[in-house]
Structures are given as C-alpha cells and as structure tokens.
Amino acid sequence: MILSIPPPEREDPAADAPETAVLAGGCFWCVEAVYLALAGVTRVVSGYSGGAAETANYRAVCGGGTGHAEAVEVRYDSTVLSFGRLLQVFFAVAHDPTQHHRQGNDVGTQYRSALFTLNDAQAAVARDYVAQLQQAGVFGAPIVTEITPLTRFYPAEAYHQDYARRHPEQPYIDAIAQPKVEKLRACFPQWLRQI
Template structure:
C-alpha cells in the first residue's frame, strides 16, 4: 500500500462535534490506536448497529445481533480533525477492503463502518471513501459502510483500556502492537505525549 492521502474534504473545527463512532474489527486493538493520538480525550469500546437488549459481548460474538464492535472517540477538533481521524482509521487501524472480517476475526460484528451522527460527518466520510477508491491506494475497493448512529452501547468494563491493561496478552501483542508501530511510523507528529 502506498501512502494514504489526506482527505480533500474535512470538517471545520467550529462545525466538528468532536465525537465519532468507528468499527474496524476487534475493538481492543482499534481502541489502542486512537488512544495514542494527540487531541483524543476519550476512547470507549462498545457496540453499535443493533438493539440495546443484545448489546453484550456474548450476544454480539454470535454475529446475529446486527451490532459491530466499535469505539467511540471523543476529541478536541482544535487539535485533531475528523478527517485526520478518518485517515488513521483507513490507513492504520484496519484493512478497510475486508468485508465483515479483520484477519482471523470473521462476521458482521467485525465489519468496517463509520457510524455517522450527522450529515456533515456522512458527507466527509463518503467523500474520503470515494477519494481513496479513486486513488487506488489499497488495490481493492473499500468495503467500509457508512451507517447512521442510532445508539452507542458501552461495552463491559473489562474491554475498556484493554491493550493498556493487558500489554502481554497474545492478541494484543500480535495485532495491536504492529498497528501502534505503524501509527508511530506514519503519524509521528500526531502522537500524544506521555
């Protein structure tokens, strides 16, 4: 994959709500990527795209609830833009060309999706996907869906800060750490300080 371009369209800081919900496979590793970014004030793992009654890990893992594993990213638009977060989402957090999977994680709960909260987010996300497809940067069509955010359901407490709290866990070592390394290489100026 060649270098991923900056979005041609972005939200002006004064129009940016500072909150986005993203699905990019297992939330443990996606959470770790966004927690490392400057301007991100909070990352919460959860579920979106299904009903409240089945918004729990055991049910979502069946792949039959309509949910995706997601993260809710809260951020300061004066420090990091919506477009920059999308660039990290597409370029580092996951492979957006995989349909209903990420690596060995299979099922619609691992789909790639941007859960938009308003028309402005939708327009920027759709424009960026079209731009990336035109650029051919991925060598395959982007499978990411744009879905309306109807509700965000916070995941169980043990899923929160998972990579931070479990740095030696094999999945974290094999999946999250390479993404963090890639983030440091591709976005050194976007990393949060210690």
C-alpha cells in the same frame, strides 16, 4: 507494508461539531489502542453499535447475529485534530477497509468496517473520502466500509475498556494491536500523544 494514505481533500467544520466519532474496524481492543495514542483524543470507549439494546453485550455480539459491530466512540478536541484526520488514521492504520465482514482471522459481521456518523457533515466527509481513496486506487481492492447514521452507541463491559494497555502480554494484543500502534508511530509520529 505501509501504504501512503493521503488526507481527505475536503473537510467540513460541521463534521467536528460533535467532537465525537464512532468507528468500527474489527476488534475494538485494537482500534481503541490506536486512537488512545493520538494527541487531541480525550476519551475512547469500546462498545457496540448497529443493533438493539438487549443484544449489546459481548456474549451476544460474538455470535455475529445481533447487527452490532464492535466499535469505538472517540471523543476529541477539534482544535488539535479533525474528523478528517481521524478518518485518515482509520483507513491508514486502524484496520483493512477492504475486508468484508472480517479483519484477519476475526470473521463475522461484528468485525465489519463501518463509520457510524453523528451528522450529515460527517457522512458527507466520509463518503467523499472513500470515493477519493477508491479513485486513487490506494488499496488495490474495493473499500467495503459501511457509512451509516449512528442510532446508538452502547459501551462495552468494563473489562474491555483500555484493554490493550492493561494486557500488553496477552498474545492477541501482542500480535494484532501492538503492530497497529507501531504502524501509527511510523506513519504519523507528529500526531502522537506526548507521554
């Protein structure tokens, strides 16, 4: 089922000043695949955010006790798309923001829904948008997305980068990531990168 997710009612050019967003919505392979398909995205890096440097590695993060979430750092051209549009895709396509510390069968705090904001404007736009979606009752369940100032983003190991594109035959990618990209194509065809 495809939900109709409205765009943010309020945007702020200051939210676009860093031209970077850090988002966590379950497995970073899947979130990365969605954002790589958007026009205006210049780079997507899978990684970890929310914990300490010494535990920013896949083995430790998979244990669920590091404080890290699997996250993606999205760099973008703000003349092509906005932070608000990135948020709309995040809530409409990239993950289910009503699942607490999980996404489907991926369970643990490392799979939580989180926005790691780079400035006060991003935090305000994100809070306002969550309130807008809650008030509209878009999801029929409470949004559990954490909105937290970014302390640091740690890139994941090289083999995680661009994983879905490099491993389309992998069963997890076929079952989880590919349907998200198809949903992006169905919901926002006008925003897709031209190949």
